Amino acid sequence: MLHVIAIDLGATKSAAAVFGSNGEIVFSETGLLKKRNGRAVVELLSDQVAALMKRSAENDLIISSIGICVPGIAYEKTGNVWCPNIPGWDDYPLLGELQRSFPGIKIKIDSDRACYILGETWRGNAKECSNAIFLSVGTGIGAGILVNDQVLRGASDIAGAIGWMALDRPYNKKYDSCGCFEYNASGEGIARVTVEMIASEKFKESELAKMDAGQITARNVFTAYEKNDPLAKEVIGNAIECWGMAVANLVSLFNPEKIIFGGGVFGPAIKFLDDIYEEAKKWAQPISIKQVSLEASALGTDAGLYGAARLAMKD
């Protein structure tokens, strides 16, 4: 029976697994990046592939292909990748390097956001959807967009950069480094907006105002929200408005069946899905918004790994 190897390369570790065609994980293993960079990361991946191939052979499993999920951009034409968190991987020839180590086996690489939506449509909460979107909200914000069963790549593989979505005019210079939506509603954004608001007299009683600005994280803000902290309520309310507007814009433009929420912030923010839907409903194309369903990721931190397996299985 044919099996595939899937690898989800993250910022600190590389999760690898052998998948059967029904989505079952047969073997898995994890390698830590430990500040590796450039060629050393390729060696880590190659070692993982070699180990999983050996184990597969010992168990009479045939590996037909390899799928790899990378934290950045995967350029389809060249097989090169750009991964800001891996030093030296700026237009790095990852496919070429791996293919040299494993000639004769099909290797496919795609971005994390592309893999997330592939994973969710294969084995998660967007099963059988042909038009669905994975909204990943962690440190940053990105979207994996499935259109007519195909991942939307754009002209140069950088489609889905939804963190740059314009939602709140006029333009403010503070959006320069990451975009308006991400500035307001990513994990880092939630911390940043909190620090900005602490300056206001109104929130001097907030427990967050008593912390060092450098110590404030989205997690602190969610914890304070649970205790009805007024500053946390304001910041989360701001984020819900932005998430709702972004959902509305995705719905009006793409008319998707589902939008799946994942990443570190969803997580704790999953409880706000109904509020996000209510905000989106105000703005969106009125028929389209009734047809969409907002859901949590079913695969959580495994979405990239499942997506890489799905990628490997696709023609």
Place this chain on the structure above:
Amino acid sequence: MLHVIAIDLGATKSAAAVFGSNGEIVFSETGLLKKRNGRAVVELLSDQVAALMKRSAENDLIISSIGICVPGIAYEKTGNVWCPNIPGWDDYPLLGELQRSFPGIKIKIDSDRACYILGETWRGNAKECSNAIFLSVGTGIGAGILVNDQVLRGASDIAGAIGWMALDRPYNKKYDSCGCFEYNASGEGIARVTVEMIASEKFKESELAKMDAGQITARNVFTAYEKNDPLAKEVIGNAIECWGMAVANLVSLFNPEKIIFGGGVFGPAIKFLDDIYEEAKKWAQPISIKQVSLEASALGTDAGLYGAARLAMKD
């Protein structure tokens, strides 16, 4: 040699033509709708097709297929259409009715915005683009979106409803009927915002403030802009900001090669393309925005007709 019949059905007339495979128009004819509705519009279209088929046969041209551009939504699975300006065409079985009149010939129907981008990528300013968008700004606003050489349809054929794009929080009830972007920056929107602003003391010297509110059109506003009217400058500035933000959002999400501007407003607003680009550049994903080109429609009011011909030729 094989030829196709293309029909662009508008609000007041139906333009029909026989096209050769290189995009040349061999014969054409126009029929006026004259308040026809329901079945009577099908009869007009059938008469046009029959007349063009007869003329083609007389000239030894073989018609291989028919493409029709409709002002509304074309449902791919059923062949039905929804056209708000044609009474009785609410989920109307247009494909079935036409196919009964012309059995044995392939007939294809799509929405105006889908046809516009098909036309521009075939014979207009987006030639050879696989990822391009037609932004149509007239009475309303819609987008025809080409992704990987395919028109983006969404789950139920209503993708591209960009008039509903959320750009300016908080939500205002006045956006209820048409969406935030369309409220501010369609032809009707420009007139509407002008009337709203006349209430302000600041603009009492504007020549527009001296007109009857009911008489103000986008055309008046563009004319006043040419004379440096301060109210017109404010309203057009507001629209440019919205067009720029919408372009930014399309660029960040779709990473397209080109965005083509058409519809009645572009037209006079074409001269603002550089200003729109400058506004978009502030907001958009910084690499993607450098790769996109904003252009005027090359086909103008013929974009739908060319798109219908292209539709007929596609497999």
